Each structure stands twice: as C-alpha cells, then as structure tokens.
Amino acid sequence: MLGRAANGVYWMHRYLERAENTARLIDVGFHLALTRGDKQSADEEWKSVLTTTGQVEAYCRTHDDFGGPQVFNYLLRDKDNPGSVLQMVENARTNARVVRTSITNSVWEATNEGWMTLHDLLSRPVRESNLGEVLATVRRQSMLVRGALEGTMLRNEVFNFARIGTFIERADSTARILDVKYYVLLPSVAWVGSSLDNVQWETLLRSVAGNRAFTWLNPGSMDPKEIARFLILDGQFPRSLVFCYEKIRSNMAGLAKEYGHEVSAHELLRDAGARLHQTSIDEIFEGGLHEFLQDFIGKTVEIGNMIAADYRFIE
Structure with a gap:
C-alpha cells in the first residue's frame, strides 16, 4: 500500500x-x-x-x-x-x-x-x-x-491503518481528559462524598462514554482511584488505555502478517504495552498520576510518529 x-x-x-x-x-x-x-x-x-x-x-x-x-x-x-x-x-x-x-x-x-x-x-x-x-x-x-x-x-491493511488511527487518537484523548480533569473536578475537599462530588465524577465518566459501564462494574461507588483504574487498566472498557493499546497491537500484528515483517514501531509498542500491563493503580498513584499520564501521552505520540516513518506516510 x-x-x-x-x-x-x-x-x-x-x-x-x-x-x-x-x-x-x-x-x-x-x-x-x-x-x-x-x-x-x-x-x-x-x-x-x-x-x-x-x-x-x-x-x-x-x-x-x-x-x-x-x-x-x-x-x-x-x-x-x-x-x-x-x-x-x-x-x-x-x-x-x-x-x-x-x-x-x-x-x-x-x-x-x-x-x-x-x-x-x-x-x-x-x-x-x-x-x-x-x-x-x-x-x-x-x-x-x-x-x-x-x-x-476487508480485514486488510486499509482496515488495520484505520483502526490504528482510531485507537491512537482515543488513547491520547482518554489520557488527556483524565490528566486535566482529575485534580480540577472538586472546588474543595469539603465537597468529597457530597452529591456534587458524585455528579462531577459521573460527568467525567460521561466524557468518555463510560458512566454506565463503570456503574455496572462498580454499583453504588464513585471512588476516584477506582475510576482512574477503570479508565487506565480495565481491559473490557473500549476507551481505557489498556484496551486501546491492545487494539493497536492487534492491528499492528495484522500489518506485520500482511507485509511479512515487523517494523520499529512494533518493538516500541510492545515495550510500552508491557509496562502498561505490568503496572497497578497503586503503583501509578505512588509514582504520580500526572507523571504517568504525561509519560503515556508522550509515548503514544512517539508510537504514532514511528508508524508514520516506518510506513512512509506522506503529509
């Protein structure tokens, strides 16, 4: 192609x-x-x-x-x-x-x-x-x-490039939403646990179409750390970071099979995906949620740029 x-x-x-x-x-x-x-x-x-x-x-x-x-x-x-x-x-x-x-x-x-x-x-x-x-x-x-x-x-190279574009953009968006919104949602710690607190967390989930899915998995709970875990590490939610990277990996594998070889972006994605799968929400919070998300956004941009270079995209 x-x-x-x-x-x-x-x-x-x-x-x-x-x-x-x-x-x-x-x-x-x-x-x-x-x-x-x-x-x-x-x-x-x-x-x-x-x-x-x-x-x-x-x-x-x-x-x-x-x-x-x-x-x-x-x-x-x-x-x-x-x-x-x-x-x-x-x-x-x-x-x-x-x-x-x-x-x-x-x-x-x-x-x-x-x-x-x-x-x-x-x-x-x-x-x-x-x-x-x-x-x-x-x-x-x-x-x-x-x-x-x-x-x-057809599940060919065209389909794979389309899906890779979709999920790189989606992963980047989810990370940016969580990074910007997480610490600015509450006007004061006095609101924690209030009805306003719940409305705002529900609205955050709504921004990624995840409010109903989250409540199915966590009935009656709006725990901030659990929401972060859901948006980052839940493999069932189609806008989580883990889910997006898994779909990028799958479609990149499709390209490797069609072309008969891997490119540099495959290794970069494999390393980033492994780190994402091997971490826990407690480790993310210990190291700093903002720092984790900024690193993830940077790595996603790097993967996108590497795909463009490896497959000779022309702007």
Missing part, C-alpha cells in the same frame, strides 16, 4: 475520532458548568475544556473571556480554528476522497453524508438550546462511519 494512501486512511479515522471526542468534552464541560455556583467557576470549566483539547492558547489570541457559547462555538464551528469539529470532519472527508478506491461505498457515503449533515448544522451559531442536538449528531455521524468500516471492510 502506498504511504500516501496509508496516511489518508489513518488520518481520516483520527480526525473522526477527534471530532467525536471533542463533542464529548463539550458535553461534559456544559454539564459541569451548570453545576458551578458562579460565572467565574463556570468559565474555568470551559477553559479546562480548551486546555484538554490543546487549544487554550490559540483561543486566547482572539478572545478575552471563557463564556460558554463563545467557547463551544469556537470548538465546533469557528472558521479560523483548524481544530474545530467542522474542520476535522472536513479533513476526514478530504482524506476519504484521497483513498476513495481503497474504502467501500458504505464507508465513503457515511463519511460524505456526515460532512454534509454537520456542514449544514454548523452553518449557523450554536445556542445552548440546541447544543445537545448538535453534539449528539457529531457523535452519531462518527459512529456511523465506524459501523460502516466494521461491517463492510
């Missing part, structure tokens, strides 16, 4: 996953802002959403405050924001067009229809009254493409 085509499939699915993750972050930011007692605290919550997406500095160059509608319109539809959901969906469609002959009609149609739907929906400023509808549409369109991929694509 040509590097340009591999790059197109890989980034098509990274952009779609990133758009969905951004929508989930906006949703959690909106709900947490509603629980804050004053505008300053609500604005801090919106600022943390921008921080998680890595866009706070760019936002501050053109905006003076962190009011909700201003922030979520910037993240969703601002034409001058290359990290907006609308731009990411357009980038996914552009990449899909590049690899049009490598993907099925169903995958192309789902991607193209998703772009048309969101282009129309985001042609006007989003208000708080229709924010929920817009975010649900972003998530739904991403899932439709993912469903088309799972249901119609």
Whole structure:
C-alpha cells in the first residue's frame, strides 16, 4: 500500500475520532458548568475544556473571556480554528476522497453524508438550546462511519491503518481528559462524598462514554482511584488505555502478517504495552498520576510518529 494512501486512511479515522471526542468534552464541560455556583467557576470549566483539547492558547489570541457559547462555538464551528469539529470532519472527508478506491461505498457515503449533515448544522451559531442536538449528531455521524468500516471492510491493511488511527487518537484523548480533569473536578475537599462530588465524577465518566459501564462494574461507588483504574487498566472498557493499546497491537500484528515483517514501531509498542500491563493503580498513584499520564501521552505520540516513518506516510 502506498504511504500516501496509508496516511489518508489513518488520518481520516483520527480526525473522526477527534471530532467525536471533542463533542464529548463539550458535553461534559456544559454539564459541569451548570453545576458551578458562579460565572467565574463556570468559565474555568470551559477553559479546562480548551486546555484538554490543546487549544487554550490559540483561543486566547482572539478572545478575552471563557463564556460558554463563545467557547463551544469556537470548538465546533469557528472558521479560523483548524481544530474545530467542522474542520476535522472536513479533513476526514478530504482524506476519504484521497483513498476513495481503497474504502467501500458504505464507508465513503457515511463519511460524505456526515460532512454534509454537520456542514449544514454548523452553518449557523450554536445556542445552548440546541447544543445537545448538535453534539449528539457529531457523535452519531462518527459512529456511523465506524459501523460502516466494521461491517463492510476487508480485514486488510486499509482496515488495520484505520483502526490504528482510531485507537491512537482515543488513547491520547482518554489520557488527556483524565490528566486535566482529575485534580480540577472538586472546588474543595469539603465537597468529597457530597452529591456534587458524585455528579462531577459521573460527568467525567460521561466524557468518555463510560458512566454506565463503570456503574455496572462498580454499583453504588464513585471512588476516584477506582475510576482512574477503570479508565487506565480495565481491559473490557473500549476507551481505557489498556484496551486501546491492545487494539493497536492487534492491528499492528495484522500489518506485520500482511507485509511479512515487523517494523520499529512494533518493538516500541510492545515495550510500552508491557509496562502498561505490568503496572497497578497503586503503583501509578505512588509514582504520580500526572507523571504517568504525561509519560503515556508522550509515548503514544512517539508510537504514532514511528508508524508514520516506518510506513512512509506522506503529509
């Protein structure tokens, strides 16, 4: 497979996953802002959403405050924001067009229809009254493409590159959400164990679509350490760090089988995955959760860059 085509499939699915993750972050930011007692605290919550997406500095160059509608319109539809959901969906469609002959009609149609739907929906400023509808549409369109991929694509190199892109982006997103949110959720230790405490932890889980799965496994519990363990080490949850790395490993193995050899990224991934599997949540907390997550994010970026180099992606 040509590097340009591999790059197109890989980034098509990274952009779609990133758009969905951004929508989930906006949703959690909106709900947490509603629980804050004053505008300053609500604005801090919106600022943390921008921080998680890595866009706070760019936002501050053109905006003076962190009011909700201003922030979520910037993240969703601002034409001058290359990290907006609308731009990411357009980038996914552009990449899909590049690899049009490598993907099925169903995958192309789902991607193209998703772009048309969101282009129309985001042609006007989003208000708080229709924010929920817009975010649900972003998530739904991403899932439709993912469903088309799972249901119609051959399990070949194209499928493997698509899945690798999806899970590298998802692993990075989960780590960043947990890193930014974990220590800023509670306004005071006095809230620990209160109804507000539980609402905020539940909203954190909601940002990664994990609130129901967590309560199934941990009925009646909202223990912070257990939530961290769930998001990092639970092999059943499809957005945990362990799960994402296992899927990347599986699809990288598929590439090795198809091409007849491994590349440098295989060894890098194997080492990172082994360290992740061999650690415990107690060891992570003893060494520092922030330090662990920063190391994980750096290693995930390194793996992505190595894959691009090994398979000669062309930007």
